Amino acid sequence: MSERFCYRCGISESEGGPLIDGLCQVCFRKENPVLVMEDEINTELCQNCGSYKKKGVWVDPQNYELDQLIFEVAENALLENITLDERVREIRIVSREELNEIEELPVGVAYLSYEPVNWHIDYFPAIVIYEIEIKARIHELQRELHYEKKTVTVYVRQTVCPRCQKFLGGYFEAILQVRAEDRELTKEERDEIVKLVQEKVDEIMRRDRMGFIQDTVELEEGIDFYMGSTRSARKLAQAIRDRYGGTISEAYELVGLDRQTSKEVYRTSVSVRLPKFRKGDIVSDKNGNIYRVEEVNGKGMNLTNLSTHESEHKDWKTIKRERVELVEHERKEAMLTSLTPKEAQFMDMESYETFEIERPEIDLKEGEIYRLVKIKGKYYIESKKE
Ligand SMILES: [Zn+2]
Ligand SMILES: [Zn+2]
Numbered sequence: 001m002s003e004r005f006c007y008r009c010g011i012s013e014s015e016g017g018p019l020i021d022g023l024c025q026v027c028f029r030k031e032n033p034v035l036v037m038e039d040e041i042n043t044e045l046c047q048n049c050g051s052y053k054k055k056g057v058w059v060d061p062q063n064y065e066l067d068q069l070i071f072e073v074a075e076n077a078l079l080e081n082i083t084l085d086e087r088v089r090e091i092r093i094v095s096r097e098e099l100n101e102i103e104e105l106p107v108g109v110a111y112l113s114y115e116p117v118n119w120h121i122d123y124f125p126a127i128v129i130y131e132i133e134i135k136a137r138i139h140e141l142q143r144e145l146h147y148e149k150k151t152v153t154v155y156v157r158q159t160v161c162p163r164c165q166k167f168l169g170g171y172f173e174a175i176l177q178v179r180a181e182d183r184e185l186t187k188e189e190r191d192e193i194v195k196l197v198q199e200k201v202d203e204i205m206r207r208d209r210m211g212f213i214q215d216t217v218e219l220e221e222g223i224d225f226y227m228g229s230t231r232s233a234r235k236l237a238q239a240i241r242d243r244y245g246g247t248i249s250e251a252y253e254l255v256g257l258d259r260q261t262s263k264e265v266y267r268t269s270v271s272v273r274l275p276k277f278r279k280g281d282i283v284s285d286k287n288g289n290i291y292r293v294e295e296v297n298g299k300g301m302n303l304t305n306l307s308t309h310e311s312e313h314k315d316w317k318t319i320k321r322e323r324v325e326l327v328e329h330e331r332k333e334a335m336l337t338s339l340t341p342k343e344a345q346f347m348d349m350e351s352y353e354t355f356e357i358e359r360p361e362i363d364l365k366e367g368e369i370y371r372l373v374k375i376k377g378k379y380y381i382e383s384k385k386e
Contacts, residue, residue: 020141034085034110034136034146041154043077045069046161048168051209052076058161058209070121074128074154081152084110087138102135105145110136117151126156163209163228172214172226174233174267178240179222180274189274190223193240197225200239204232211235230268237272242298245316246274275316277301282329282373285322290373290380306373306380309362330374333385336366346370346379355379 004013006024008031016024023031045052050061052073063069084091089108099113111134118129129151136146160168178185178193185193194216204211211232217224227233237248252266277283281293283303291303291312300315301324314324334346337354344359349369357379364370369385 018141018143020139025143028139028142029144029146032085032138032146033148034088034138035083035132035134035148035150036085037081037083037150037152039150039152041077041081041152042157043073043154044157044159045073046164047158048160048164051161051163055080058163060206060209067121070126070156071116071119071128073156074116074126074130077154077156078114078130078132078152082112082132084134084136085138088136096133099133099135102145105135105137107137107140110134110146121156124156124158128154128156130154163212166210167212167214167228170214172228172267173210174227174230175269176225176227176233176236177222177269177271178225178274179271181246181276183276184220185222185274186278189244190218193223196239196243197236200236201232204235208232230270233268233270237270240272240274244274245296245298245300246272248272276326277324282306282327282375283324284327284375285324287322290327290375291324292373292382306382307360309360309381327375331382332372332374332379333369334372335369336364339364339366346372357381 004017004019005011006016006019006027007022008027009016009024011024013019013024016026018025020028043052045061046058050064050069051058052061053059054076061069061072063072079093082091087108088110091110091112094111094113096113096115099111102111105111112132114130114132116128117131120127132150132152134146134148138146180189197213201211201213208229208231210229212228214226214228217226225233225236227236240246241248249271251269251271253269254264255267256265257263258265275296277293277296279293279295283291283293285291290306292306293301294304294311295302300313300319303312303314304310305312314322333349335349336344337347338345339359342359343356344364345354345356347354360381362381371382371385372379373382
């Protein structure tokens with residue numbers, strides 16, 4: 001059998017072989033580089049929110065500190081743009097130390113490491129220069145692994161992401177209206193709701209980038225939140241109802257036509273209406289029981305029965321079924337002047353008039369001042385005056 005020679009450099013197979021596709025070992029590696037990516041990569045980040053595109057989708061960054069953010073964006077672009085010979089089917093990103101120790105690899109496997117070696121990040125476009133090293137095997141007859149190095153420059157430019165374009169342009173998709181039934185929202189409720197909404201929006205925005213609050217408008221009867229997405233408005237309405245109870249309703253308003261698709265564009269109003277009841281209210285049910293409201297929440301109300309002074313929890317269904325309603329009453333402070341097994345005598349602290357009530361089954365002490373409520377001529381002890 002006659003000796004074969006490398007067609008590129010002329011070395012004999014016995015010296016430089018085995019030949020692969022007519023090439024000696026060295027020429028095969030030179031003619032078949034594995035790292036085939038560009039020397040320059042261009043990428044961008046949103047100057048308003050720091051987000052950048054990951055696999056074509058805008059995502060929020062892990063780092064908000066500008067230096068770290070630039071490296072995060074540059075590194076993402078670098079990794080997304082790594083292009084290898086198609087015979088590499090598996091790639092592992094490793095540290096430089098790990099790469100140095102690699103001496104053997106199966107066919108189709110590459111190990112790659114990268115390090116930033118120089119950068120200018122004081123102004124835009126920011127520039128980060130990476131050095132990439134790779135080891136790979138693409139042919140079973142290879143005696144030595146491919147070992148290549150390349151310098152890649154990543155340019156990070158500023159832009160405004162589509163979300164921020166909309167946000168900065170005043171865009172909103174839905175209005176979340178927070179109201180209370182038959183009354184205005186209290187200052188305390190307003191503060192709590194604004195806080196709850198802000199916390200919840202931070203959570204929602206992790207999944208729904210359009211879930212931003214465009215604007216918050218305080219009205220006499222309640223608060224309007226102008227929201228970037230209807231989904232976000234609905235989630236917030238639910239969170240508010242879970243905390244306070246109440247009802248949610250939706251309405252749609254035609255606001256125009258989309259210029260590109262000529263489809264009708266609707267705006268959604270999501271309304272959450274808090275219950276009319278508040279802590280400290282006096283209510284009665286259809287059986288004439290009188291209660292003081294101790295707590296109002298998403299599940300129902302905690303009440304104190306003012307005849308027995310026992311606590312009760314009623315869920316919203318029961319409250320509706322038992323027709324629990326606010327009841328007109330007069331509040332009084334009175335001193336307990338005498339106590340018999342059946343009756344308690346009080347003196348009104350304003351008019352000094354005395355009156356008797358049936359002795360309730362709670363501890364009472366002569367000489368103490370109590371808060372009472374008077375409903376349809378009947379007195380109930382609410383609590384001792386602190
Ligand atoms: Zn050769
Ligand atoms: Zn943005």
